[in-house]
Amino acid sequence: MEVTEISVYSVDLPIAEGSYDWSGGNSYEAFEATVVRLRTDEGVTGWGEVATLGSSYLPAYPRGARAGIEELAGTVLGSDPTQPAVLADRLDRRLGGHPYAKSGIDVACWDLTGKVADEPVADLLGGRFGDGAPLYRAISKGTPAEMAERVAYYRDEGYQNFQLKVGEDPVVDAERIRAARAELDPEHLLDADCNTGLSQHEAVRLVREIRDVDVYVEQPCPTYEECRAVRQKCDHPFVLDEVMDGVGPIVRGYNEDAMDAVNLKIAKVGGLTRARAIRDLCTELGLSMIIEDSWGSEIATSAIAHLAHSTPPEAVLATTDFHDYNAVTTADGAPETSGGVMAAPSGDGLGIEPHEDVLGDPVATYS
Template sequence: MEVTGIDVYTVDLPIAEGTYDWAGGNSYAEFDSTILRLRTDEGVAGWGEVAMLGSAYLPAFGRGARAGVAELADEVLGADPTQPAVLAERLDARLRGHPYVKSALDVACWDLTGKVRDAPVADLLGGRFGDEVDLYRAISQGTPAEMADSVATYRDQGYGAFQLKVGEDPVTDAERIRAARAELEARHVLDADFNTGLTRHEAVRVVDAVSDVDVYVEQPCDSYEACRAVRRQTDKPFVLDEVMTGVDAVLRGYGDDAMDVVNLKISKVGGLTRARAIRDLCADLGVAMIVEDTWGSEVATAAIAHLAHSTPADARFAATDFHNYNAVTTADGAPPAAGGTMAASTDPGLGVEPRLDVLGDPVAVYE
């Protein structure tokens, strides 16, 4: 089998709540998604998606993903998509860095491989642990009262874990954390995600101000070194995200005792092939994982569900149902997500079928 064509689509994903806001004054009403299809000489097709949180979150952006696919297209054409690890090595040799560019291509290979083997991607990634995966709900940045109200709303919908978007200033962030925690019971999990928004001394002030609150602290500062310094001044469980970019970063963090949880985003590390390697390492080391991506619709959420469901339960902190944050549906067959849990499809591949009427005409075709 070989890839004979690549169809690239772009779709804007409007936020159902109006805007999505986080540290650094970042506020978006919609996100740019690239969805692509790999066609083969045997008539089987695979789908993948990459969507970035704008251009100020990571060194990545929507149009860059499509430019990168153009750069890599001739390396993908003619390749065997049922050997995603082999293709991943070829793509890394062809284009240094830019993992987000390779992610949708890699996910499409896994979707296609599952269809060829008549198996869900979760089975290919190691098997299905349990019947469902616990979800967290990200709470867009706002006033303490607004964020507490959002937490209460999603708590009543069944979510058991919440990622609070903070990272503005120490006083307001501490108020947000306290207000949100007041809406929750002891069984609920609260993660204060600073998204690199504070300096080291500001972050120390926040963790000191909420020393009596049951909360996780996620990526308070931009650099690994600053986060590690804050970690050493608090007894709160610590999550690292933006600086966890690969196996080497995880090993360094583990050796330095710099975190208790890592945020594993599929596109941040280059797709399911690289994410699986990091996932297996973390599981072996006893480091729990938030399994998610940098955004996306039904295709990306399906990939998240399969990776999360094939992760041992004691290594799985939570996962994300990003398709439920959007005001548009790009595919049928999204992972069932209700009551704060999600389950990967049992259909072959990712189990989703994109809606071509929503995607429109391809913005690029490579053959």
């Protein structure tokens, strides 16, 4: 089997709540997703998706994903998509870095491999643990009262875990965290995600302000070194995200006791092939994970669900259902959520069926 055609789509994902706001003044009313379809000489089709959080958050942007796919198309065409690890190695040799540009291709290979094997991707990744993985709900940045109100709303919807978007000012952030925690019971998990928004001295002030609050602290500063310095002054469980983009940083962070948990984003590391390796390493090291992606619709959320559901429960801190944040539906067969848990689809491959009328015509085709 070999890939004979690559189709690339661009689709806007409007935010259902109106906007998504986080540190650094980042605010978007919609995110642009790049969807990849691989066709083979045997008529089997695979789908993948990557959606960056605009262009100023991570070193990734929507047009960059599509430019990367154009650069990689010659390597993908003629390759066997049912050997995703082999193709991932070839893509790395063809294009250094730019993992997000490779992610949609890699996920499409896993979707296609599952269809050929008549198995869901979760089974190929190791099998399903229990009924699913625990969800978190991201709470967009607002006033302390607004964020507490949204926490209470989603708590009543059945969510057990919450990620607050903070990282603006240590005093205001502390008020946000306290207001949100007041709406939760002891069994609820609260994660204060700074998204690199604080300087080292500001982050130290924040962790001192909230020393008595039951909360996780996630990636307060831009660099690993700054975060590690804050970690040494912090009594809270510590999560690293943006700087954890491969096996090397995971090993360094573990050896230097820089974190208790890792935020594993599929696109940030290049797709499910690399994410599986990092997932397995973290599991062996006893590091918990938030398993997700940078953003996405039903296609990306399905990949998240398959990876999270096939991870031992003790290693999963939380996962997320990003398709529920959008005001548009790109595919049928999205992961099912109930009681704050998300289960991987049971169909072959990713288990989704894209709405090609929503995706529109391809913006590029390679054959």
